[in-house]
Amino acid sequence: MSDICIKDEINRLKKENNIKILAHNYQNYEVQQVADYIGDSFYLSKLATELDCETIVLCGVDFMAETVKILSPDKKVILPVQEATCPMANMIKPEDIVDFKKEHKDFKVVAHVNTSAEVKAVSDICVTSSTAVNIINSLQEENILFVPDINLGNYISKNITNKNIISWNGYCNVHDRVKKEEVIQMKNKFPNAPVLSHPECREEVLAVSDFVGSTSEIIDYANKIDAKEITIGTETGVLHVLRKLNPDKKFRLLSNSLICINMKKTTLEDVYNAMIGKGGKEIELEENVRVKALESLEEMIRLANK
Template identity: 45%
Template sequence: MTLKEDILKLKVEKNALILSHLYELDEIQEIADIVGDSYFLSKKALESTNDLIVFCGVQFMAESAKILSPNKKILIPSNETTCPMADMASLEKLEILKDKHPNAKIVTYINSNLDIKAVSDVCVTSSSAKNILANIDEEEIIFLPDRNLGEYLQEQNPNKKFILYNGFCPTHERIDKEEIVNLKNKYRDFKVLVHPECNKGVRDLADFIGSTSELINYSASSPFKGFIVVTEEGVLYKMKLKSPSKTFIKTTTGMICPNMKKITLENLYTCLLNEEYEIILHEGLRVKALKSLENMHRLSSK
């Protein structure tokens, strides 16, 4: 049997559900039961009848699934898949911002660790943030950890005053506007798709800005046949799957999140076999973090 066949056999034997983020390796996305953005996957874990969930993504994503599904066993195939941006947010630095802006609402990107979610008023995804912010009465917003997404949301919500935490995604931050200008000059009929975690200079050159899933859906529904894709390269697997006749160009620098690529078929198999690297959360923190996710659902559906 091949390794892929071994994984599928084990999955059936253990009644497990395999979830994969859109930035994972192609072979992980291919073998997964469900592929999508991080919070979408957490909701799918909650809705599933499986008691064993294997979450192929970075640590905060598996934590979010456990926050929503405390009675399910959530595994992650590698215990080295932290998120550099999520790790930039510290309670100490957040406390300083809170002391300076006591009336501000703490709005936290879903790309954050448990301890930060636990002290947040509401979490947002890159796709739900605009609606949520429109339903928040407070004028002052402490937004963390991503300054680029926060800046983008400030542009969309000029009536709010944003206090931006100085965090960023290294994968998106490394791209500069000159590189995109050069690509636009080379591929003149191609549309530029940009994730809001990129800096303003890059965002200003975009034809469409959106979350990972929004970029994929836009490329599939658009009448245009060529796209310059400015986000983590894992999305190209789904883009090509949905639009095999279209052309997708990567950035010259390359946009690869090394932590997303740490999950392989080998450690996925080992994880399933031994049921290792289970996500265990402090219950008090989990309950507090759950409130920020519940507020996200409530404010986004108003």
């Protein structure tokens, strides 16, 4: 089937079977084109709770589909490609946290939403890249274990000086690859283009960037600043969203290494096959894990709205 035919079929199936397609900002352009909503993982999972549909096809990686299921247990949630996983999320296991807690009873465990349902279930609270600093700042506990991203952990520690924050040694292999020299080169070559970087990049990269923020914060900031040229230090898929929203601005990627191969595994054909029951993976979680993981997410939502 040609891409045009597949898109038509996907749109027909959405209507006929009451399906919504949610796509992460880092997805391939053709997948974004058939999505009902595009955004970051937590935005999409919160949005899913408000949608009046029976099935959600989540185009992203596994922990994102799990987060949708945690918050919307009555909906069928399908990840189109079973192998689309997040190497960073896989760098921490629930037993690592259980063992840590046994020996460090006075620590609060804070998990990035980029973690499995099982890790969320044994953590005390979740955070997103954009809420991490404010939420951890508002916690009463002085001792914090942050999992799994050491780069985001370092960024949080730099912004909160009155707590003892230990970070797990995980990292996002996409953002972690960016080099400080690449920022300097881009700034020399395009001096009028501010560099906007994600806090999952290394500390030395953030130190020479002009703005640091989550994917959504980068999009918001790029939308509002006057600059006509902007260099983007996060995954390349965001450029589709930015160019659509800002046709008068020129966007360049900070580094050619900013491509998440797991996010690019989902094709239009995978989305179509997931919709007709011939592919993908339906997310199923043990209820005790789901309920415990939900508590960590609800605690995040409670503190973020304070």
